Amino acid sequence: MSAPGDRRGAGHAAPQAAAPLLEVDGLSAAYGAVQALTEVSLQVMPGEIVTLIGANGAGKSTLLMTLCGEPKPRAGRVVLAGEDITGAPTHAIMRRGVAQSPEGRRVFPRMTVRENLLMGAEALTREDPTPQLERVFALFPRLKERLAQRGGTLSGGEQQMLAIGRALMSKPRLLLLDEPSLGLAPLVVKQIFEAIRALNAETGLTVLLVEQNAFQALRLAHRGYVLVNGRITMAGTSQDLLARPEIRAAYLGGH
Amino acid sequence: MAYALQQLINGISLGMIYGLIAVGYTMVYGIIGMINFAHGDVFMVGAFIALITALLLTAGGVLAGPAGILVMLLAAMAVTALYGWTAERVAYRPLRGSFRLAPLITAIGLSIVLQNFVQVSQGARPKPTGTLLPGGWEVMRQDGFVVQFAYTQMLIIGITLAVLAVFTVLVTRTPLGRAMRACEQDRKMAALLGIDTDRTISLTFVIGAALAAVAGTMYLLRYGVIDFYIGFLAGVKAFTAAVLGGIGSLPGAVLGGLLIGLIETFWSAYFSVQYKDVAAFSILVLTLIFLPTGLLGRQEVEKV
Ligand SMILES: Nc1ncnc2c1ncn2[C@@H]1O[C@H](COP(=O)(O)OP(=O)(O)O)[C@@H](O)[C@H]1O
Numbered sequence: 001m002s003a004p005g006d007r008r009g010a011g012h013a014a015p016q017a018a019a020p021l022l023e024v025d026g027l028s029a030a031y032g033a034v035q036a037l038t039e040v041s042l043q044v045m046p047g048e049i050v051t052l053i054g055a056n057g058a059g060k061s062t063l064l065m066t067l068c069g070e071p072k073p074r075a076g077r078v079v080l081a082g083e084d085i086t087g088a089p090t091h092a093i094m095r096r097g098v099a100q101s102p103e104g105r106r107v108f109p110r111m112t113v114r115e116n117l118l119m120g121a122e123a124l125t126r127e128d129p130t131p132q133l134e135r136v137f138a139l140f141p142r143l144k145e146r147l148a149q150r151g152g153t154l155s156g157g158e159q160q161m162l163a164i165g166r167a168l169m170s171k172p173r174l175l176l177l178d179e180p181s182l183g184l185a186p187l188v189v190k191q192i193f194e195a196i197r198a199l200n201a202e203t204g205l206t207v208l209l210v211e212q213n214a215f216q217a218l219r220l221a222h223r224g225y226v227l228v229n230g231r232i233t234m235a236g237t238s239q240d241l242l243a244r245p246e247i248r249a250a251y252l253g254g255h
Numbered sequence: 256m257a258y259a260l261q262q263l264i265n266g267i268s269l270g271m272i273y274g275l276i277a278v279g280y281t282m283v284y285g286i287i288g289m290i291n292f293a294h295g296d297v298f299m300v301g302a303f304i305a306l307i308t309a310l311l312l313t314a315g316g317v318l319a320g321p322a323g324i325l326v327m328l329l330a331a332m333a334v335t336a337l338y339g340w341t342a343e344r345v346a347y348r349p350l351r352g353s354f355r356l357a358p359l360i361t362a363i364g365l366s367i368v369l370q371n372f373v374q375v376s377q378g379a380r381p382k383p384t385g386t387l388l389p390g391g392w393e394v395m396r397q398d399g400f401v402v403q404f405a406y407t408q409m410l411i412i413g414i415t416l417a418v419l420a421v422f423t424v425l426v427t428r429t430p431l432g433r434a435m436r437a438c439e440q441d442r443k444m445a446a447l448l449g450i451d452t453d454r455t456i457s458l459t460f461v462i463g464a465a466l467a468a469v470a471g472t473m474y475l476l477r478y479g480v481i482d483f484y485i486g487f488l489a490g491v492k493a494f495t496a497a498v499l500g501g502i503g504s505l506p507g508a509v510l511g512g513l514l515i516g517l518i519e520t521f522w523s524a525y526f527s528v529q530y531k532d533v534a535a536f537s538i539l540v541l542t543l544i545f546l547p548t549g550l551l552g553r554q555e556v557e558k559v
């Protein structure tokens with residue numbers, strides 16, 4: 001894979017020629033008889049934002065969940081920072097520095113914002129979560145105002161901020177984001193994407209971003225992959241992908 | 256007036272026992288959506304362990320008041336907790352992700368196993384114990400009727416309140432409690448946050464079983480007669496309590512237990528002792544028809 005180019009959206013060049021933080025090799029997964037992923041291979045370098053774009057039902061969420069241990073892969077390997085985590089139980093993977101803000105946000109509806117965030121710090125074990133809590137508030141000040149409110153009563157945008165904030169509470173090395181823009185007003189999407197960009201630029205956080213909103217995702221990411229029917233069909237730098245006619249036709253709606 | 260006051264005392268202490276058992280039903284239901292039909296029998300086993308411990312202590316000549324009761328409690332809790340862990344591990348966990356009725360049928364099977372095991376090993380005849388804690392406080396006397404607050408009733412109420420207080424702190428303030436609530440609300444998400452959901456579910460069974468053992472020990476102290484079948488009726492009534500309070504709701508389970516205890520006691524006192532069990536079952540049916548979410552349950556569509 002070529003090194004990521006310097007992109008306006010990302011604000012800095014990701015480090016080159018390091019070992020990948022995440023390496024997925026020939027990964028296949030299925031739900032019963034339904035094949036959802038077929039021999040997917042991809043890499044994410046430390047400090048990179050990589051996006052995975054694809055239509056509804058392409059297998060994007062399945063890929064993120066398979067990386068997190070459920071469903072178990074039928075074939076292939078997942079290597080995190082040189083360590084083979086294929087087939088490991090979900091909780092063990094999440095305690096090795098992976099965090100996910102899943103599709104649909106999955107905020108705990110009957111826990112307060114504060115409790116939701118503390119749940120995110122579960123993987124920190126004995127560490128004091130307060131400093132990380134402050135960092136999340138700095139990123140999403142709205143959450144601080146809603147601290148005692150129940151998760152289920154937040155607006156969609158607030159829930160998305162909470163889901164990302166909760167994922168950040170474990171101080172992950174790799175952040176997996178599943179369609180953070182889904183169902184949100186453009187202004188809120190902009191805020192959230194800006195927060196992801198800032199996180200990456202300021203802390204070097206590595207992000208794998210799944211999106212249907214291909215244009216925005218590619219503007220944010222260094223590199224991208226295109227998933228069609230559970231297979232990777234295209235890969236390249238964001239600039240490269242944004243320029244391809246077939247991408248423009250299929251995912252960018254003539255942007 | 257005096258008579259009613261006596262019934263109130265009796266009803267509350269009985270209701271505490273139901274409440275303790277109901278908490279176990281509601282916890283397990285909340286976290287894995289299963290009615291644990293063997294839970295009443297765990298209560299029964301707890302009572303028997305307490306009885307055996309009492310006999311051992313007496314044989315050793317060391318049964319002495321509060322210390323003896325504490326040992327009975329701890330022994331009963333330890334054994335049932337171990338049972339709860341084993342049952343979850345061996346009987347329920349392998350069925351997770353299987354069709355919904357599978358663990359239910361397994362629970363009925365376990366219930367039969369426990370009853371028959373105790374029947375065979377302890378005999379089928381009711382086991383009377385001497386009164387372990389006789390006497391009480393005379394609250395008032397009216398027209399020759401003495402209202403008595405028995406020491407065993409004080410013990411039941413005191414211990415139940417203490418256990419529930421500890422349990423409430425556990426659920427609301429500790430990481431384990433948070434993990435339990437997270438699993439109850441979204442188990443998959445809990446796992447995505449690094450929570451070992453299998454372990455959390457195990458501990459839920461363990462805690463529920465230990466609470467049932469507390470109830471079993473209290474029952475033994477209060478009524479002094481147990482047999483292998485007491486778990487069935489107590490189980491159904493505690494289940495009714497959990498449904499009445501709103502299944503899945505912990506305060507609801509305690510409230511439901513108190514109400515069932517009071518209704519049953521007053522019903523027996525003023526209408527008919529013979530039909531006292533009918534009262535509880537009627538409430539179950541009426542609740543299911545008119546108030547399916549219970550008194551403190553959530554008004555939301557049940558997840559399947
Ligand atoms: N829990 C599931 N059980 C069975 N099939 C599923 C399940 N989740 C997803 N699928 C199927 O797997 C395929 C990929 O789904 P998904 O990963 O959700 O796609 P995407 O996130 O790209 O929209 C789809 O055909 C979907 O119907």
Ligand SMILES: [Mg+2]
Nearest residue numbers: 060061062103
């Ligand atoms: Mg999806």
